[in-house]
Amino acid sequence: MCGIAGYSLSPKSSVDRTLAAQALLAGIAERGADAAGYAYRTPGDGRVHGHKQRSGASALLETVELPADASEALIHVRDYTKGHPTIEANNHPVRHGAVVGIHNGIIFNDEELLDRYGFERAHPDMTVDSEAIFALAEHAQGRARPLQELRGSMACAWVDERRPNVLFVVRGVGRPLWIGAGRHERFFASTPQTLELVERYTGARLRKREVREGTLVALARGREAWTERFRPDRRFEERQLPAVRAPDEGASCLRRLAAIATA
Helix, strand or coil: CCEEEEEEECCCCCCCHHHHHHHHHHHHHHHCCCEEEEEEECCCCCCCEEEEECCCHHHCHHHCCCCCCCCEEEEEEECCCCCCCCCHHHCCCEEECCEEEEEEEEECCHHHHHHHHCCCCCCCCCCCCCHHHHHHHHHHCCCCHHHHHCEEEEEEEEEECCCCCEEEEEECCCCCCEEEECCCEEEEECCHHHHHHHHHHHCCCCEEEECCCCEEEEEECCEEEEEEECCCECCCCCCCCCCCCCHHHHHHHHHHHHHHHHC
């Protein structure tokens, strides 16, 4: 069980980009402590920048820093299932070609899909199952239907360096995903409580809704640009894991976030 979060913001948004990312990270911190990371993109810069490390969110929170004009952000905490976190490439955000993404869940047919399409691993030591999602996303160029080939649980998000200003948010099956809509902002997170934390610390007012299973939402400049539906493969069995995997990380990050906001 991992935690994912992020945002798409319009240039008109007055939200503090770094504080918003820190609030999102603190909100999902309890969902994993094997690794943590974030990525971002700014207007006019197609490249995705970021940082990831093998630690819980509490060791990353105070060093998170995003440019004041960051337009998209991806944030992740990891409770690993496949792909040991000692190999940096396995940790999130995961890059495959032009796509950089984050994933909560487990894909069971990742090796099969990589072999079928002839996708090469982005790094020779990578074994993380999530790479199959982002390899398929790069190949499909934002279309939802190919995601039907994935077998397993999934809530994920990615940006494609070939598609400026667009952030893709997807819910398959077996994992939660929420979107919070503001006037010039769209936030997403694994839990509605994380979105409430964003409201508390940034002043944004968000209309919250849970994303339906089998849905791709394309976010652009703080709005929902389009939505596509697909039929996720439900032919799998998975051991149910508790949502809270690292309660100490969550508590520590909430205390530190409060201190950061009042500094």
